[in-house]
Amino acid sequence: MRIPVKAVGAVAALLMSAPALAGWEPTKPVxxxxxxxxxxxxxxxxRMMQAAIQKNNLMKQPMVVSLKGGASGAEALMYMKSSxxxxxxxxxxxxxxxxxxxxxxxxxxxxxxxxxxxxxxxQFVLWDNAAGPKSVKEFxxxxxxxxxPFKMGGTGSKREDHxxxxxxxxxxxxxxxxxxxxxxxxxxxxxxxxxxESNVNNPSENLEVWRxxxxxxxxxxxxxxxxxxxxxxxxxxxxxxxxxxEEGLDIQYLMLRAMFLPGKVTAEQQAFYTDLFQKVxxxxxxxxxxxxxxxxxxxxxxxxxxxxxxxxxALNKSLMTEAGFVxx
Amino acid sequence: xxxxxxxxxxxxxxxxxxTLLLMMVGLVLGIFVGVLPGLGGPNGVAILLPLTFxxxxxxxxxxxxxxxxxxxxxxxxxxILFNIPGEAWSVATTFDGYPMAQQGRAAEALTxxxxxxxxxxxxxxxxxxxxxxxxxxxxxxxxxxEFFAVYLLTFCSFVGLGREAKHKTVISMSLGLLLAxxxxxxxxxxxxxxxxxxxxxxxxxxxxxxxxxFGISEILLTMEERLALRGxxxxxxxxxxxxVWKDLPKYWVTLLRSSFIxxxxxxxxxxxxxxxxxGYNLAKRFAKDPQSFGKGRIEGVFAxxxxxxxxxxxxxxxxxxxxxxxxxTAAILLGGLMVWGLNPGPLLFVxxxxxxxxxxxxxxxxNVVGLVLVLTTVPIFASILRVPFAAVAPxxxxxxxxxxxxxxxxxxxxxxxxxxxxxxxxxxxxxIPLAPFTLALVLGNRAEDAFRLSMIGAGGDLxxxxxxxxxxxxxxxxxxxxxxxxxxxxxxxxxLARGGASTSR
Numbered sequence: 001m002r003i004p005v006k007a008v009g010a011v012a013a014l015l016m017s018a019p020a021l022a023g024w025e026p027t028k029p030v031x032x033x034x035x036x037x038x039x040x041x042x043x044x045x046x047r048m049m050q051a052a053i054q055k056n057n058l059m060k061q062p063m064v065v066s067l068k069g070g071a072s073g074a075e076a077l078m079y080m081k082s083s084x085x086x087x088x089x090x091x092x093x094x095x096x097x098x099x100x101x102x103x104x105x106x107x108x109x110x111x112x113x114x115x116x117x118x119x120x121x122x123q124f125v126l127w128d129n130a131a132g133p134k135s136v137k138e139f140x141x142x143x144x145x146x147x148x149p150f151k152m153g154g155t156g157s158k159r160e161d162h163x164x165x166x167x168x169x170x171x172x173x174x175x176x177x178x179x180x181x182x183x184x185x186x187x188x189x190x191x192x193x194x195x196x197e198s199n200v201n202n203p204s205e206n207l208e209v210w211r212x213x214x215x216x217x218x219x220x221x222x223x224x225x226x227x228x229x230x231x232x233x234x235x236x237x238x239x240x241x242x243x244x245x246e247e248g249l250d251i252q253y254l255m256l257r258a259m260f261l262p263g264k265v266t267a268e269q270q271a272f273y274t275d276l277f278q279k280v281x282x283x284x285x286x287x288x289x290x291x292x293x294x295x296x297x298x299x300x301x302x303x304x305x306x307x308x309x310x311x312x313x314a315l316n317k318s319l320m321t322e323a324g325f326v327x328x
Numbered sequence: 329x330x331x332x333x334x335x336x337x338x339x340x341x342x343x344x345x346x347t348l349l350l351m352m353v354g355l356v357l358g359i360f361v362g363v364l365p366g367l368g369g370p371n372g373v374a375i376l377l378p379l380t381f382x383x384x385x386x387x388x389x390x391x392x393x394x395x396x397x398x399x400x401x402x403x404x405x406x407x408i409l410f411n412i413p414g415e416a417w418s419v420a421t422t423f424d425g426y427p428m429a430q431q432g433r434a435a436e437a438l439t440x441x442x443x444x445x446x447x448x449x450x451x452x453x454x455x456x457x458x459x460x461x462x463x464x465x466x467x468x469x470x471x472x473x474e475f476f477a478v479y480l481l482t483f484c485s486f487v488g489l490g491r492e493a494k495h496k497t498v499i500s501m502s503l504g505l506l507l508a509x510x511x512x513x514x515x516x517x518x519x520x521x522x523x524x525x526x527x528x529x530x531x532x533x534x535x536x537x538x539x540x541x542f543g544i545s546e547i548l549l550t551m552e553e554r555l556a557l558r559g560x561x562x563x564x565x566x567x568x569x570x571x572v573w574k575d576l577p578k579y580w581v582t583l584l585r586s587s588f589i590x591x592x593x594x595x596x597x598x599x600x601x602x603x604x605x606x607g608y609n610l611a612k613r614f615a616k617d618p619q620s621f622g623k624g625r626i627e628g629v630f631a632x633x634x635x636x637x638x639x640x641x642x643x644x645x646x647x648x649x650x651x652x653x654x655x656x657t658a659a660i661l662l663g664g665l666m667v668w669g670l671n672p673g674p675l676l677f678v679x680x681x682x683x684x685x686x687x688x689x690x691x692x693x694x695n696v697v698g699l700v701l702v703l704t705t706v707p708i709f710a711s712i713l714r715v716p717f718a719a720v721a722p723x724x725x726x727x728x729x730x731x732x733x734x735x736x737x738x739x740x741x742x743x744x745x746x747x748x749x750x751x752x753x754x755x756x757x758x759x760i761p762l763a764p765f766t767l768a769l770v771l772g773n774r775a776e777d778a779f780r781l782s783m784i785g786a787g788g789d790l791x792x793x794x795x796x797x798x799x800x801x802x803x804x805x806x807x808x809x810x811x812x813x814x815x816x817x818x819x820x821x822x823x824l825a826r827g828g829a830s831t832s833r
Contacts, residue, residue, distance in 0.1 A: 047664075055382070066737065070530025071512035071519070078526040103517050106529075151785055157517030179472070179781050180515055195471030195785075208672070327518075 024268035026061045026088055033091045035076035037069040040155075040183050041122065041204050042092050045257060045289070049092075049277075052285035058276055072156050074100050077108045083262040087269040090116065091260040095160050098316040102326045103158035110313070114261040115305050116273045119281060121296040122255040123226060124164060125241060126218040127206055128198045129191055136218050136247035139198070143174035152176040153187035153196035158325040160255055161187075164200045164221065166323040167251050191215055202255075203238065203294035219244040221253045226294050238294045253319075254296065256312060258305070274301045331458050338685030342693060347390055350383075351690065354391040355698050358398015359705070363405050373399075377664050385668035385683055390690040392661055393644075397449070397694045400640050401702045404441035404633060409434060410724060412543035417636035419766055420604040422542065424621060424628025431624050435565075438706050439572045440629040444583065446699045448637030451587035452594065453691045456645050460677065467595050467646050472781035473792045477802035478593070479775035481809065482602040482767065488812035489609040492761040500760050504768025507532050508776075515780045527740040534770040536732045536741045537748045541762050543728045544749025547721055549756060569703060572626075579630050582611045586631045590638025595645050605767055607635025613812075641691065648672050648684065 032050065036042040046065045053063050068076035073096045080091045097110040126136065133139040143150040152168075154161025157180040165178045179196055181187045184205030190196050191206075192214045199206070200221070209215050211233050219242050220226060226238035244251055259277055261270060280286055281299050290297055300308050320326050342348075357376065373395055380388035407418040408425035421441060428437035470478075487497050510521045511531030522528040576583075586607035593603040611631035612621045621628050647658040649672070665672055670680055677684050732745040755762055786792035794800040808815065 068530075068736075070736075072514065072517065074512060074519075075530040078529055082526065104512065104519050106519075107526075148787060157513075157515055159517070162517075177784050177787075179784055180517070181781075182514055182777070189468065190471060193468035193471060208676075325517075 024087075024266065024272050026059065026272070028088055029062045029064050030059070031064055031066045031089045033076050033080060033089055034065060034067050035069060035073035035091065035093065035096055037067065037183050040069070040185070041202055041293070042094060042257075043067065044204065044293070045120075046092050048285055048289045049280055052280050052283040053276070055285065056279075056283050058279050058283075072096070072100065072104075072159070074104065074106045074108075077106060080113055080260065080262050081108055085264045086262050087265045087272075089262055090273060093256070093258050093260050094122070095255045095312075095316060097260075098313050099159050099163075099320060099325075102317065102320050105327045110260070110309065112263045114263060114265050114270055115309060116259040116261055116270060116301065117277045118256055118258040118298055118300040118305050118308060119277060120257040120290065121298050122202050122204075122257055123294060123296065124160070124200050124221040124253055124255070125203055125206070126168075126198065126200055126221070126244065126249075127191060127210075127215045128218060129194055130214050130216050131194075132197060132216065134216065136242075136244065136249055139218055140172045140174055140249075143172070143176065143197070149175040149177045150198060151179055151196040153179050153181055153190050153199040154201075155182070155184050155187060156180055158320075158323075160253065161200050163319050163323050163325065164251065164253060166325075167319075168200075168249075171249060171251060188215070204292075207232070207293070217241045219247045219249065221251050222296075223252050226296075228291050228294055230291070256308075257295070258309075331460075334681065334685045335457055335689060337681070338687075338689030339693075341386060341682050341686040342390065342689045347387055347690075350387055350391040351394045351694055351697060352701075354394025355398040355694065355701055358395035358400075359402040359405075359702060360398075361395065362399035362402020373661065373664075380664065385665075385670055385680075386686040388664065388668060389661070389683065389687050390694075392664055393687060393690055394694045394698070396640075396661070397691075397698045400449075400637055401442060401445055401698055404445065405438065408437045408441060408629070410543070411546045412724070412728070413538055417604040417632075417640065419538065419542070419763060420608040420632035421629060421636070423608060423632070423763070424623070424625050427622065427624035428626070428629065433624065435568045435706065436572055436626065437629050439569050439703065440626050441633045442699055442702045442706075443572065443576065444586075444630045444633040445637040446695055447583055448587055448590055448634035448639075449641045449691065449695045452591050452638040452641035453688065453695070455591050455642060456691070457688055460645065460649065467649075469798060472778045472785060473795065473799045474802070476775060476778035476782055477793060477799050477806060478602070479771050479778060481802055481806040482606060482771060483775070484806040484810035485606055485609050486764050486767060488809040489613045492759070494813070496760050497764045500755070500762070501764040501768045504765040505772045507537075508769050508772025514773075514777050515784075527738070530736065531773075532744065532769065533735055533741060534766070535735050536745050537769055538766055539728050539732050540745040540748025541752035541755075541766065543724065544746060545752025545756060547725060548749060548753040550717065550721070575626075579627055581614075582627055582631050583634050585610060585614075586634035587638045590635035590640075591642045593635075594639030594642030602767075602771065603639035604632040604636040605763065608632040644687075644691075648676055648687075 032046045034040075034042045034046045043065070050063045050065055053059050068079050076091060077097065077100065080089065083089050091113065093110070097108075100106045101108050126139075128139055133142045152161075152165045154165065156162070157178075162178055162180065165176050168174070169176055176198075179187075179190075181190065184201045187196070187199045187201055188206050188209050191199050192209050198218075203226070206215055206217075210217060213233065217236070221244050223243065223245060225243055226241065228238040231237050259273065261273060278299065278301075281297075289295070317326075373392055376395060377392065380391060383391070403413065403418040404421055404425070406412045407421040408429050411422050411426040413419045413422055425437045425441060428434065483501065486501065487494060508531070510528055511519070512529065513520050519529070589607050589610065590603045593606065608621075608628065608631050611627055612618045615621065615627065643658045644661070647662050662672060670676060670683060728745065729742050732741045733739065735741060752762060755765070782792050786795075792799075793803045
């Protein structure tokens with residue numbers, strides 16, 4: 001996946017234009033809409049932003065987190081779609097904005113919302129139980145040799161985790177049976193309890209069980225290693241996890257974390273939030289959070305963001321089509 | 329006795345004026361939130377969570393968990409006085425609590441509810457204190473087949489041990505399962521029974537259904553019976569409290585059994601609601617005169633309340649030790665922990681001793697203070713019954729509507745609640761029990777997912793439900809309970825035959 005590196009330019013342009021546009025401000029509490037359940041990665045991120053905004057007085061109105069994880073997040077999408085013109089709701093979006101309309105025929109298109117900014121990219125890591133195979137090669141060999149297919153835990157059906165599993169099968173020839181759980185946290189504990197052989201959780205979802213030495217990180221699905229070099233477990237930092245390509249498994253996938261407003265809001269309202277989230281990315285809370293959860297920093301707005309979304313959409317669409325997950 | 333030393337340390341962290349004050353504030357807010365139907369623990373904690381961002385983590389969690397205890401206590405008040413369960417696990421409390429209030433024994437029922445809540449929590453906290461490390465490894469043993477077996481056990485115990493006609497229980501349960509299927513199916517990622525409606529995408533919310541089925545339908549029934557709130561004003565006096573307490577030892581088996589069920593289901597993620605129903609049904613099964621249940625028997629209040637609180641409390645354990653919330657409120661508290669920079673997981677107990685043991689100590693203290701607080705405020709709540717029905721009814725309806733709306737901020741849910749009110753009214757008229765319906769609605773999805781995940785994992789082999797000792801014994805127990813009336817009948821017939829044989833000789 002290609003990431004445009006015009007972020008710095010966009011930020012600079014934004015800083016210069018900010019004072020001229022600082023006309024509009026929310027007049028009632030702002031709802032930050034989470035398209036996932038309590039405790040999931042989106043919820044954690046929303047709570048971090050809520051705390052960062054409140055502690056640093058970035059906005060006069062309070063921010064409330066509103067969990068709309070029903071129907072695998074479709075609830076949040078439809079909620080945003082129906083809130084046209086309401087500038088007091090921001091969606092914290094991830095790849096479901098491309099995938100759900102394809103797999104479940106939800107009448108939703110992200111182009112109907114107002115893009116504000118892309119604030120982070122999330123990684124995917126191949127994990128197995130600490131007592132399982134020690135490297136990607138051994139893992140694949142064990143999966144091929146196993147009598148019944150290896151069980152791969154993940155979040156939801158026909159979504160990013162499921163797509164990665166299908167590609168893993170295609171690239172290696174090993175068979176997996178994919179178990180869709182309701183959340184990444186559940187997938188993590190099921191791996192620890194040996195009910196599955198592996199999962200492809202985001203770093204944040206497996207962080208604690210990794211630190212406790214209960215799971216092993218086999219490889220990260222990115223073209224370069226994660227940049228954070230502080231030790232997370234007794235012996236390893238995020239940077240010590242090899243890329244899957246290094247291990248002979250050429251699969252790459254990154255997931256966006258982006259903010260959207262409902263459709264038909266004014267340019268001033270859009271500018272207010274672009275500015276707000278840009279300030280958020282400069283807080284200590286945000287930086288700590290990025291490092292702790294091993295997220296890839298990025299900040300895109302305006303044209304750069306739209307271009308990124310279009311490319312990302314096309315990529316996700318081709319992956320979903322190849323995996324056979326597009327509903328007829 | 330390492331745990332004991334750590335607990336004393338926890339009390340030391342806790343015993344400052346500031347923390348104690350926060351505890352009182354939390355409890356009062358919690359009771360208030362618990363009394364309003366639908367608002368309940370999860371919403372109350374969610375609304376008040378941002379208040380705690382500027383506090384240190386220990387003060388914050390003490391306050392939030394006290395809101396939680398308060399809500400648990402408060403939920404029983406509306407169940408008993410108005411037949412409106414504030415929380416999912418208060419549903420079973422209405423079965424005998426409300427008839428007691430109707431007979432003018434509201435104070436007795438409330439005292440029983442609060443006392444048994446206290447006992448249930450206490451047992452669970454003791455368990456958390458001394459068995460925390462062992463229990464978290466027990467919870468890890470639960471994969472999809474084990475989860476399904478537990479759900480199956482709950483469903484079967486309902487059919488097998490229920491008081492109502494079996495076919496009516498099955499009808500009610502099937503309807504609940506059908507409605508639980510609405511919305512997105514996690515396993516296939518497809519929509520079911522939404523008919524293109526965006527409102528139906530998220531499925532039928534359990535609390536909305538409960539508020540309608542129990543609250544609104546009760547108002548409808550009461551209206552039909554000439555606008556009189558059935559039940560008498562209750563003034564709680566020290567005498568009532570003491571007389572209930574004096575009788576407590578008589579019910580030690582029920583209390584112990586319910587505590588055990590509660591703790592067991594509480595540490596099994598998502599089991600808290602099943603606990604109160606199972607506690608109630610088993611108490612009835614083992615009673616000498618099961619017919620008297622549902623007609624205002626004090627044991628029918630003790631059993632579900634003890635189980636509910638034991639499970640509500642022990643639900644915090646998987647949340648802290650594994651990061652899996654056992655209940656809705658625990659899920660919100662989980663979000664809070666993360667904001668304060670604490671990551672729940674196996675290392676939390678090692679790296680944040682102050683926090684964990686401060687919290688455990690607050691469970692002891694919060695429960696004692698909470699009990700005193702609710703007992704002293706009962707006259708205020710019980711006096712609501714003295715207000716004429718014509719004045720109370722609109723307030724209840726409005727508060728139900730606010731509750732239904734607040735759960736998902738959806739206007740559609742208010743219509744749904746009214747619809748369920750009519751359904752509840754009709755069900756009560758034709759004698760179809762409501763409890764199996766609500767149980768199926770809340771557990772249906774999870775049971776289905778667990779079953780299908782087991783099937784995917786095992787390649788469609790049903791023997792997976794007997795693949796190890798744990799899952800095998802739960803499944804076998806479930807099937808035994810389902811056919812209990814037949815088995816029971818057989819045992820009796822054999823007994824009679826023998827008895828008959830001996831007398832004829």
